[in-house]
Amino acid sequence: MDKEVFRRHGHEFIDWVADYFEEVEKYPVRSAVRPGEIRQALPEQPPASGEPMEEIFQDFREIIIPGITHWQHPGWFAYFPANNSPASVLAELLTAGLGAQCMSWQTSPAATELEEVVMQWLGRMIGLPETMSGVIQDTASTATLCALLTAREKATCFEANRSGIRRPLCVYTSEEGHSSIDKGVKIAGYGIENLRHIPTDHNFALIPEELEKTIEKDRAEGLEPACVIGTVGTTSSTAVDPLVEIGKICRRQGLWFHVDAAFGGTAALLEEKKELLAGAEYFDSFVFNPHKWMLTNFDCSAYFVKDQEALTRTFEIHPEYLKTGQDAEVKNFRDWGIQLGRRFRALKLWFVIRSYGVEGLKEMIREHIRLAGLFKEWIEEDDRFELMAPVQFSLVCFRFKKEGASEEELARLNAELLEKVNQSGRVFLTHTSLKGRYAIRMAIGQRTTEEEHVRAAWALITQNAARF
Numbered sequence: 001m002d003k004e005v006f007r008r009h010g011h012e013f014i015d016w017v018a019d020y021f022e023e024v025e026k027y028p029v030r031s032a033v034r035p036g037e038i039r040q041a042l043p044e045q046p047p048a049s050g051e052p053m054e055e056i057f058q059d060f061r062e063i064i065i066p067g068i069t070h071w072q073h074p075g076w077f078a079y080f081p082a083n084n085s086p087a088s089v090l091a092e093l094l095t096a097g098l099g100a101q102c103m104s105w106q107t108s109p110a111a112t113e114l115e116e117v118v119m120q121w122l123g124r125m126i127g128l129p130e131t132m133s134g135v136i137q138d139t140a141s142t143a144t145l146c147a148l149l150t151a152r153e154k155a156t157c158f159e160a161n162r163s164g165i166r167r168p169l170c171v172y173t174s175e176e177g178h179s180s181i182d183k184g185v186k187i188a189g190y191g192i193e194n195l196r197h198i199p200t201d202h203n204f205a206l207i208p209e210e211l212e213k214t215i216e217k218d219r220a221e222g223l224e225p226a227c228v229i230g231t232v233g234t235t236s237s238t239a240v241d242p243l244v245e246i247g248k249i250c251r252r253q254g255l256w257f258h259v260d261a262a263f264g265g266t267a268a269l270l271e272e273k274k275e276l277l278a279g280a281e282y283f284d285s286f287v288f289n290p291h292k293w294m295l296t297n298f299d300c301s302a303y304f305v306k307d308q309e310a311l312t313r314t315f316e317i318h319p320e321y322l323k324t325g326q327d328a329e330v331k332n333f334r335d336w337g338i339q340l341g342r343r344f345r346a347l348k349l350w351f352v353i354r355s356y357g358v359e360g361l362k363e364m365i366r367e368h369i370r371l372a373g374l375f376k377e378w379i380e381e382d383d384r385f386e387l388m389a390p391v392q393f394s395l396v397c398f399r400f401k402k403e404g405a406s407e408e409e410l411a412r413l414n415a416e417l418l419e420k421v422n423q424s425g426r427v428f429l430t431h432t433s434l435k436g437r438y439a440i441r442m443a444i445g446q447r448t449t450e451e452e453h454v455r456a457a458w459a460l461i462t463q464n465a466a467r468f
Contacts, residue, residue: 001053009053017089021072024448028425029073031066038067074448075427077457080235080263080395081445085295087355091348092297102342104322105330112331115346118353122302125358126268127277128286132304135336136345140262141180143287143303144229146337148181148188150285150305150314151227151256158313165189169226170218172196174206174241176234178260194223203390204239204434206230212249227256232276232288233264236432236441237389237397240264240276247282258285262301263445266293267369267393269362285311293368293445294361296352300345303337311336364447368394371444371454378458384465388439396442397434400465411438413468420464427457 001009041063071082102111119134137143148171152160155169169190173181175197185195196218198211215225228250230241243259250257265288267273280286286304290296305311316335334340353361372394379385379398388397399414415431418440422428431440444454 005053009057012057021086024070024073025075027065027068027070027073029070029075029428030078030422030425031069032425033067038063069428072446072448073428074446074450074453075457076446076449077442077444078428078430079441080292080443081447082291082298083293083295083445083447084297085352085355085447087351088295088297088348091351095344095347098344100344102344103334103340104324104332105326106324108344109330111342111344111346112333114350115333116331118346118349119302119304121353122290122349123304126265126288127274128280128283128304129306132280132283132286132306133308134302134304135333136349137287137301137303137337138299138339138345139301140178140260140287140289141183142338143285143301144178144180144258144260145184145187146303146311146315147229147256147258147285147287148184148190148227150307150311151258152188152190153314154256154307154310155224155226160189161314168194168223170194170196170215170223171227171229172198172211172214172225172255173229174198174200174204174231174234174239176200176204176206176236176239177229177231178235178262181229181260190226200239204234204237206241206246208242208245208249211246212253215249215253215255225253225255227258229258229260232259232261233267233393235263236434236439238264238392238395239389240392243277243282244279247279250284251282256284257282259283259287261286261288263289263292264393265302266290266361267365269358270365290349290352293365294352295356295364295447296349300349365394368444368449371449371451372396372442374451375442375444375454375458382462384462388434388437394444396444397432397439398442399437399439400468402468407437414438414440417461417464417468420467421457421460424460427453427460429457 072084100108100111102108105112115136123132123134152169171185171190171194182192182195186192196214198206198214201207218225228246230243230246232240247257264276268276284306287301289301291298291300312335315337333342372391375396376387376391379387384400385398386401388399399410400417402410402413418429418431429440429442431438
């Protein structure tokens, strides 16, 4: 493909993306294809010769698009958002065009130094201590694994990297902690039997007294506590753990304290939400995802650590072919995580922050929180429904209720209601379980969602509920 053909198709693709931004609402939010349908539409063998880009793009539109679930639809209320924005998309285009592999300073000085600056910006924007240093990971799951590995090394005086774990180490999180913690505990070699899920209170937040009691019990039994993971905005209900109390326990007990704020951390941009990170002086590591609620294309996870040396000592390795003359003067982010190869993720984050400005980002977050408050009011005013958890951010957990119905029957009715609503194609919501009770999650956070879309979702919910 010569540059003129590339230019022509590039313009065509940009036009398609621009139209998609404007017209995404015409698609059903959730793909309606059946399992195997896309696979059956594709040839079993790859082409022997190259095919025209016109044909490839036509197949993209006719085969691939029907199988896409549209996360950028304004009726997206499922899971959490995975936002993008025009600024981020343009930056991704430049990143792809540059094709840089940003594993070290020498492989692209601008990539390393921009990442340093942008992460410093982010830390200040949300109010983290200046003593914490940042690096971009792909996801919060990876960041949590990095925290678990560093905690493992600190607890064993870096012996585990040399000879493996020789004594049982324990990890603690709430019963509402993300499933990536369980996975990370297995990968890092702690063993799932040494993960303690601490009970939560009526707000689904970890109970500090139960945490300390469990830590002391493990010590008494000859086990070694190593790491506590607190959460700011749990996945099921956006519960916020009491970070100050947990931090004090970790300080007394000598444990690594990691905080998972994958979704909720973005809210700390707001002055009225700064208390979310009260206790930050106790954090050993912290993660939140600009690719969720901060308009940055997936993947982009912001990971901060207090002890930079502990992190790099955990991961660094120095084969001769990676050594450079600048190593003593610069940061080589290959030593700050699991990956050797790294994408130029800082570019899209830089574009987003500069394009929207801090105030523009705050405006969007405040609006989503306002819309969640409005939806919460509608639930409270309609005696057919009930709230299932406090509304901390822009997620509302609720369910349809029926006098005299068992929990099993309520779960069945609400699952049926949820499916009816989603079948409309206009919205997409998901569910969870809170202390064994089925709940529907209304997660408001998509960039283009406005009040009219939230009202339309409520109308669909109430109309379908009227059938029960």
